Ligand SMILES: Nc1ncnc2c1ncn2[C@@H]1O[C@H](COP(=O)(O)OP(=O)(O)O)[C@@H](O)[C@H]1O
């Protein structure tokens with residue numbers, strides 16, 4: 001094909017206002033994202049798992065009004081509640097600071113102290129006396145065949161063994177035989193949080209995280225990889241507008257998953273409420289708007305930061321997702337030393353922020369001021385860093 | 398920042414509006430590398446060639462003028478505006494075809510070009526209409542609906558040109574527009590540039606290929622190692638300067654050497670080039686030719702060729718880089 005016989009023609013149209021041009025970027029981001037199979041898949045699957053069931057519950061389960069507990073869960077259980085569904089075999093001694101549910105059996109050859117009620121369908125076999133409080137005098141081992149969930153504290157003087165699960169607040173989490181002399185301090189580091197609630201459902205968190213990873217990953221990584229950066233910055237657009245354009249586009253997508261369904265949930269619950277206390281319901285709706293906006297925005301700055309550090313979209317996706325995971329794990333481990341380490345876990349930051357938004361207090365042992373500071377910095381610092389990185393790219397140094 | 402209404406002022410006024418680019422003492426460093434070394438130049442209206450070997454600083458110059466690279470020293474004025482301070486106004490009137498790959502790979506040509514048009518201030522309706530117009534103009538056919546990552550280099554160059562002209566800028570910067578294209582593609586690209594030039598724009602075309610620049614531009618700026626070597630109308634450059642002569646002598650090594658020493662007293666020796674038993678010289682001076690022949694016979698050598706030097710662009714090019722060394 002040769003050159004077309006067409007001559008160059010000038011364009012004589014009118015230009016749009018400069019300050020609105022970042023919306024062009026937002027709109028393009030939004031459209032491109034909605035074309036992505038992965039984003040669509042996460043949106044659809046996530047919607048079903050994280051929202052649809054809850055919305056159905058909200059409509060079908062009888063309720064007087066929309067309560068904050070429906071959103072962020074009930075008060076935490078009293079300290080020292082235990083759940084035993086397997087078998088505990090105690091040869092040494094075991095001190096329990098509260099009540100427990102026993103559905104399995106406890107074999108005792110040693111000593112076990114329980115400072116609360118022991119309720120359940122299981123059995124206790126052993127040399128000790130199966131009475132609450134329970135005292136086994138001989139030193140021995142704790143043997144686990146089934147599952148033991150301990151929310152309170154557990155003191156083991158002897159050894160601990162078994163093939164079941166022992167779950168709890170102490171460092172002893174797992175299965176199989178643990179043959180180690182362990183001692184747990186007086187004050188258990190377990191954080192007693194609000195339990196349940198729509199916003200705290202596992203799928204909502206995990207899919208928000210997945211979606212944020214996918215949406216943020218190529219926001220900037222792709223422009224760096226393609227080198228298309230230069231196309232933007234040779235045009236009348238400032239780094240600020242570019243960044244705002246990208247972020248707002250990403251927010252629209254995140255809002256589809258993190259904001260809209262919450263509002264639908266509230267409206268559905270209010271539409272089917274049996275009582276007349278619409279004041280409370282409206283307050284919850286208001287808080288939900290806040291919580292929804294927070295969730296929509298929460299992961300974006302951090303995700304964009306990671307995205308601006310690599311030219312590969314896939315690295316960015318994995319990097320964002322994995323780094324969140326690592327933070328969750330680190331938070332989980334270190335909270336045993338100080339509860340406030342939990343605040344390194346972004347999901348905890350969100351959950352505790354929800355608690356505050358809905359008018360509850362943060363769990364005991366968590367510093368609300370620190371929570372606020374971390375929340376602000378996890379949003380602001382990445383934004384500043386990204387802005388500086390983009391600015392430097394745009395001016396070529 | 399206010400955006401100027403883009404009403405055309407009619408043919409005569411358009412011709413009046415000389416958009417000039419002037420830089421003074423421009424210095425750009427990348428760490429220890431001095432990419433532009435006190436570069437002062439005036440780029441006139443029309444198609445202007447920016448000629449220089451790889452690494453000469455052509456791309457850096459264009460980026461500095463666009464405000465994409467920060468100048469360490471010096472001033473830049475585009476139509477009286479400073480690209481660093483009046484960034485938005487300057488960028489509203491420029492189009493840029495970058496040297497390297499820069500297209501958004503996951504879009505098709507229509508999406509990309511109209512996207513860029515909108516960022517440059519076109520409404521989405523205008524942008525789409527104009528996109529089809531410029532894609533027709535550069536010769537991207539039905540492929541325009543295919544994703545860009547599937548394009549050949551030649552097609553990509555055409556799309557790069559299309560995005561540079563979509564908003565009908567007054568000034569165009571084309572950085573090695575024929576980069577990576579086959580000979581036919583190059584021809585087409587040069588022809589497109591000539592056509593755009595006919596609409597009265599300022600177009601700066603950088604290239605390291607002399608013949609290309611010769612084809613499209615009347616004015617050339619030669620740059621080497623970050624410094625201006627020569628600039629001017631190609632015609633003027635080709636005529637050569639007054640009192641510059643080209644001379645070829647033949648004789649013994651000793652004879653040529655002696656001749657050279659004597660010659661130096663009368664003329665300015667611009668360049669010498671030794672071949673076997675022969676030497677070509679370019680000299681500058683007002684002495685008559687007769688003296689030359691006298692010197693030659695005294696030294697016992699022959700003058701094979703003598704006349705005013707008419708330099709081709711190639712000579713200037715080669716000479717320029719020698720000076721630069
Ligand atoms: N971003 C950069 N970082 C470091 N050096 C650079 C950069 N850009 C250009 N240079 C150097 O500056 C000089 C001029 O480069 P450039 O303007 O690209 O030359 P040209 O376009 O004429 O080939 C070269 O030595 C090049 O290596």
Ligand SMILES: [Mg+2]
Pocket residue numbers: 452455456457496572573
């Ligand atoms: Mg270059």
